[in-house]
Amino acid sequence: MAENGHKYKLVLGYGTCGIAAGATAVKDALEDAVKGGDYDVDLDFAGCMGYCFKEPVIEIFDSAGGSVIYGDMTAKKVPQLLDEHVAKGQVIEDWVIKDSDDPTAHEGDFLENQHRVVLRNCGKINPESIDEYIEIGGYEAARRALTGMTPEEVIDEVSASGIRGRGGAGFPTGTKWGFARKSPGEDKYLICNADEGDPGAFMDRSVLEGDPHSVLEGMILAGFAIGARQAYIYCRAEYPLALSRLDIAIRECHEKGYLGKNIFGTDWEFDVRVKKGAGAFVCGEETAMMASMEGKRGMPRPRPPFPANSGLWGKPTNINNVETFAAIPWIINNGSAAYSAIGTEKSKGTKVFCLAGKVRRTGLAEVPMGYTLKQVIFDVGGGIAGGREFKAVQMGGPSGGCLPESKLDTQVDYDQITAAGAIIGSGGMIVADNRTCMVDLARYFLSFTQDESCGKCTPCRIGTKRMLEILERICAGEGKPEDIDMLQTLASDIMASSLCALGGTAPNPVLTTLRYFKNEYEDHIFNHKCTAGSCPALITLSIDAETCTGCGACVKVCPTEAITGEKKQPHVIDAEACIRCKMCLSRCPSESIVAE
Amino acid sequence: MTNTIDDLEEANAILVIGSNTTEAHPIIGLRIKKAVMQNDCKLIVAEPRHIRLCFYADRWLQHMPGTDVALLNGMMNVIIEEGLYDKEFVAERTEGFEELAEMVKDYTPEKAAEITGVAADDIREAARTFAAADCAAIVYAMGITQHTTGTDNVVTVANLSMLTGNIGKPGAGVNPLRGQNNVQGACDVGALPNVFTGYRSVSDAEVRKEFEKAWGVELPSEPGLTATAMIDAASAGDLKAMYIIGENPMLSDANIHHAEEALNKLDFLVVQDIFLTETAELADVVLPAASFAEKEGTFSATDRRVQRVRKAVEAPGEARGDNEIIADLSKRMGYEMANVEPAAVMDEIASLTPQYAGISHARLDTGITLHWPCPDAEHPGTPILHTKYFTRGKGWFCPVPYKAPAEQADADYPLVLTTGRVLWQYHTGTMTRKSEGINEIDPHGKVWISLDDAEKYGIETGKEVVVSTRRGEIDIEAMVTERMPNGVIFVPFHYVEAAANVLTNNAVDPVSKVPEFKVSAAKVKAK
């Protein structure tokens, strides 16, 4: 990392998570403070460093190569940061989340327990500078392949690495490229699926915002391998920062001659265009995506024929996920053996997971395949927030399933997770604690699926609606005894007959929660009780008189004025007036409000 | 049509000239659209107005009405000049190529551009596209036949088709779209002044003998008058009586005033129809006839497909089938027609018509599709004509020069009037203007005029204007549209209250005697 001769280099995490947490104000404050020339520091920004739970985040490098990462930064803290650390060389211990002198201390083990291949450059380089990317070896893999390898050799390397598609299907990438390569015809297309629609998934966004060139380089390699001269990135419109950084990166590539004609002086030509999505989760399904790109309504079509034979505009097309493409340059640079040395027998390499929900350290966790769920959630994720108990982890978003505590020793591996009843999917991991109602969780995912269903096929359009209605009734306390059987048979028929994976996997959350948490369903239906104390229709809220401090925070937020009490005296909730919105529970500083 | 409606969708290129296919022959329009949308067919539309078909076209040649020969000769010039013609086909199956090449040499794209108004490069590209296709079909209709140069137009189409070897195979051919449900059949069975059934000349003694034998009576040998000539003869006082069946010349003839005057001059006029048409209003005797739904018989479609017509309801009141009326009248005039049951009549037709020899109601009722020629009862019909040779043996190129229309725009009448159809109505509206729904969607006619011309002549959309020619004038609502070229206006001829044919010119083609409906000189002014 170039230091321009300064004593320190200060890098601000500037991804969407950081910006959402207030990094723009920090950026302005830094630029303001530094412009006078008073501080011997080189300012830069990078993508997300991964510490989403501590954003805004700043990493300060010294000239010896050590670094300190500060979390929870604000504009107000900037002067002190500059005065003490930059001017005086004093580390502000209270704010440190990682120190290279003691890497696992503070929150350092969050990163130390990860194995960053895909995220290798995120948070380390300025994503809007191709020069920084080149400096750390960027585009070397592409150059080597285009000038010294055959397309078949590239495919062989990728196959040997064992990498499986990271979008969710887990299909061996090298094999998939082989199909497209073999398809006859001169016109072929390459598509990067950047539609990332799962709720709680943001790994693709982070890569596109933090290291867009790794994706472009992966695409150049893929295009060369399969023989496609034109590529598209289908990126959801809800990622404006990713879109603008892609535009910048593509432009820079053109300027350097890495895209366009005669790349690296060869007679290979290749170009990438970005196509913005328009708010449809279903367009992450490859045939719906291609329909959308062709200007049609984004609805899937049956397969076969598969895109490798007949895809975009009827031509052979290969589609891969952002994460897959980002790994490819690393594989070519370090060799397939290095990649396949990581992971399990059938699932090689690393996977980026998004830790969300009730885990203490939310953010991106890239771990080698083979880590147990326990390692990911506890060693990297820091366990359950608020000291509560782990109940389940929902893996793979609305297509996936939840796994209970008994399955925490399962290894993160495509086949093992599937055998346990969930899927790795795109890598979302939503952690639930004992206050999460599993029925409500299933209901949530099904409402998402029904909302995003395109409506083309009967089982998804009407079937998921009817399943959702049943779950809504159960959560509202109107469940019927036959509901559980009906959910299972409907689920089975929907899965067997849906046109695409949206409908085909929509019942998964219901099926896995039924498998592992049937008691909660039965509680709702037969006992009129929400086991986790969550569903508004089935709980009563009350205040524990022993712990209540009478601060009145709850009274301020109650929409129906159901809480009464003297100042500093235990307060009381009128059960009749209470609508169980749980606003009070979320505000109570002494956790005195009980739901059961 | 030399080909069938079905195989049109197999064409790799289609040139549509003088046909508003999606409105006048919607089902054939569907085949063309299918070829374009699903089979990568290249569509070239030669048409002065932007008709709906143009939306599907690769190339739209917006030529001035009446300049078809120049346009097609221009295309042939390019095809010969660039060596794109089908040398094998020309050598083996045609005669007269040298004369054709000589004639079209003059019609460089630049010269054609001057005459037609189409850019020279567009003519070039259209020619290349047409010639490059494996199978290219030409589709035409009244847009090129209703001219004083109608015959020239048609032979030029045939020239182009033969030049590019596009005869005798699927997806190719010369394909006139016959307008009426049975105009093809009416021609086939001899309702023409110069031929008997099967297009055999009345002057041919051998043929006449055959018919005299079959009918048991001596027959006249001189070709008779065409419909247009009959009107002229009536006007001159030479024709004294007319018997008009299922036709409405008072609205469909060019120059209606002339037709009206002629019909009024007759000593005796009989009209046989299903409604009291404008022509029937002038008759001395009106006979009520049965409609298609009230009789048995056959129609021959434009692709020579002979199909059954079946009785579904009884004719109203005392209306009778045309066959019965003719037989009864014939009897009263001294000639007894043996058996006029439709099936028997078809058998009689088959016995006298080589092309229909294998066609009978019984065969058709089995569900078989028969395109004539069908020479015997085992023959499956002939979907595609001229697959191995032409009727005369080799095809003969008839090169013709461009001739201007009879009446061109001038200082007094500065606009070219062209007429035609709209999707909603059929011809003189006898049938369609009885439909409540159609009347709601399309209550009356409009004159189409370009934006520039509208401005020039003070015309506004929705307002009444007066359109006049040397023959008459009509009041009609105006529609200002980008779909019209400058210098041309369009009036549909379906609406009696704004009858386009009050305006049209009854100058005829010297061979076919078809009037020049498509070009006359007009002027327009706001009312």
Next chain:
Amino acid sequence: MTLSDGRLEVEEIKVEIDGTECTGPKGSTILDMAKAADIYIPTLCYDPRMQPYGACRLCLVEVEGARGLLPACYAEATDGMVVKTTTEELERIRKTLVELLLSDHEMECQGCTKSGRCELQELANRYGITESPFVGEKHEYVEHVENPFVMRDYNKCIMCGRCIRICREVQGVGVYDFVNRGFKAIPGTPFDKDMQETPCEFCGQCISTCPTGAIKARPYEGTGRIAARDMLRNACAYFKMSEEDMMEALGLDNWVTRTTCAYCGCGCQLDLHVIDNKVAEVTSPKMVGSGQGNLCVKGRFGYDFIASDERLTKPLIRKGKKFVEAEWDDALDLIAKKLGAIKKKEGADAIGVLSSARATNEDNYLVQKFTRAVIGTNNVDHCARL
């Protein structure tokens, strides 16, 4: 191999369906092969005029070696394929699919004029469904009756997409598309415009393809004889009989006559449905003739004229400025007399006959025969001249 009309011969393939060996041209779908072999596979979104769509999922079949069930309408049959069209699972899935569709559909067929011809009703009967076990939200759309020809009641829509696809793929116009998503998805016109404000050509292809009563022909809905037709069709549905069988059982002639359209030269085939000597409905027989089941606005809706009360019903003879009704004998005798006189005085060539391009071949033949043999002139022509 090149055939005699210049076409290339297509390769034949063999597949096994339910144990039966079926042959057909390469490129066929499994459904094509099954239909050719008379093996039934249920469908709802299939219409032979259009490209396969694969959305209703009723035609799912088991194919040996395939990953998951395949839609027979969409999947290409390959040489040596082994297919099972019916298993316990497939039948259960089909039943569930129909039950799901019915859960958002009026279950009372009485009063719907599509009863007896409705593909959904047929399937409900086939699977013995009288009530749907899935109870939930039902749509309540307002019926669209803004134009004289096409009525749309989306409460009966099953989202097969056939109307959208036929308008786009076959007619090439594309007046409809789906709007909204998921359970709320429904066909519609752009910005919900009235159909007469869209490029709609009122060809009625959408009506001809709609499997349920969602899209109907407005001129053919009504009272009187049409109610009689509907009662009969309801009876067919109730007794699970075809219309032909019902008519036979009741001792009535088939009320449907196949004929050729009387408008342009395309020669489309029509089915005229007649009740009480009036044409109550006009439909287009599928995959027949040059139209293959498609019509235009005139062919589909232009037949009011047959029963118009302006039809001529009696011969008329002019008396001065007016017409007077006459008997046939009087009218024909008059004509015979007059024509005979003119022929005698001025010659046969002073008489001209215009035949009709609207009339049949048989009629036209007789007209020219009459003109030549009886009047004695070749002055016969018709509007081909025009």
